[in-house]
Amino acid sequence: MARTSILCLGEPLFELNQAADGSFRPGFGGDVSNVAVAIARQGGKVGLISQVGDDRFGDALRRMWADEGIDTTHVNVLEGGDTGIYFVTHDEDGHHFTYRRKGSAASQLGAGAISAQTIASARILYTSGISLGVSETLRAATTAAVNLARSAGLPVAFDPNLRTRLWPLETARKVSHDLMRNCDIALPGLDDARQLTGLSDPQAIVAFYHDLGARIVALTLGAKGVLVSDSRQSAHIPPFRVNAVDATGAGDCFNGIFLTHLLRTDDPFVAARIANTGAALSTTGYGAVAPIPTYSEVMNVKET
C-alpha cells in the first residue's frame, strides 16, 4: 500500500439517520472516520488509528473503510467490545445527535496502542475534541499521539469539535486549548469556537487560535462560508449555495478535503475554497458519509 499521508485518530460510529418519511437509515459517522472518507474520496492516502468491537457495526465500518481505500492497519478489533452507535434526528433547529457509545471499544483505546513509528510514518496527524472527550483512556491515546507527532516534526491538525454530551464545557475548554498549543492547523467550527473561546467575532477567534500556536486557521462559518488565515493574510470565502437537507458531518468533510488539498498545493486559500464547495455538497444528502463528494464531483460542480 502507498504511504499513508494523513492519520486520523478517534472513534468511528455506526449511524442511524432519520429521513423525511420518519424511517431511520443506516450509515456511518464518527468525526475522524468522516474526515478519513473525505480524504480518500479526494484521492488522498489516509489511515485510521482506532478500535471497533467484534460486532456487526464494527464489521460494517471495516467493510466501508476497505471499500473507500482507507488504511486500517492501526484499527484494532476488540474481542467482546461494542462499536458505538448514534441516531440523527432533524427539526427546525437542524440536526440532533443521540449517542449509545458509553464504554465502546474506541473509548478503551489507550496510549499503549500508539507507536512512535506509526505516527512518524505520516505527514499529518488529525484528531479532534471528540477524541479527547470520549473517555480518559482515549484522551491519553490522543495526547500521546500528538506528543509523538510533535517530537517527529509532524504537523497536527485539530478540530475542537465540542460535544457537551461527552464532557463539561469547562473541561473541554481547558483540554482543547492545551491541545491547540501543540497544533499547527486549527479547524474549528464557529459555534463550537464561540463557546470554547468566549469570543463572538470570527476574526478575534482566528487571532485567538493563532495566539495559541496554530500556523493555519480555517474557521468554518456554517451557512456563511469559511474564514481562513495563515497569520500573514486572511480571506473570507463566501458560502457555496446548495439546497441543504442534512449538515451532519459537513465540518468533517471540510476538514478532510482541506487537508488533502493543503498537502497537494501547500496553499491554505486554494484548499479552503475547494473544501468549502465540497462541504456544501455534502449537505445535500442525508448522513455523514454517503453524501461526501469525490474529487471530480467537487471540481466539476457549478453553483446554482
Ligand SMILES: O=C(O)C(=O)C[C@H](O)[C@H](O)CO
Ligand atoms: O458527534 C460525534 O461524536 C460523531 O462523531 C457523530 C458525527 O458523525 C459527527 O459529530 C459529525 O461531525
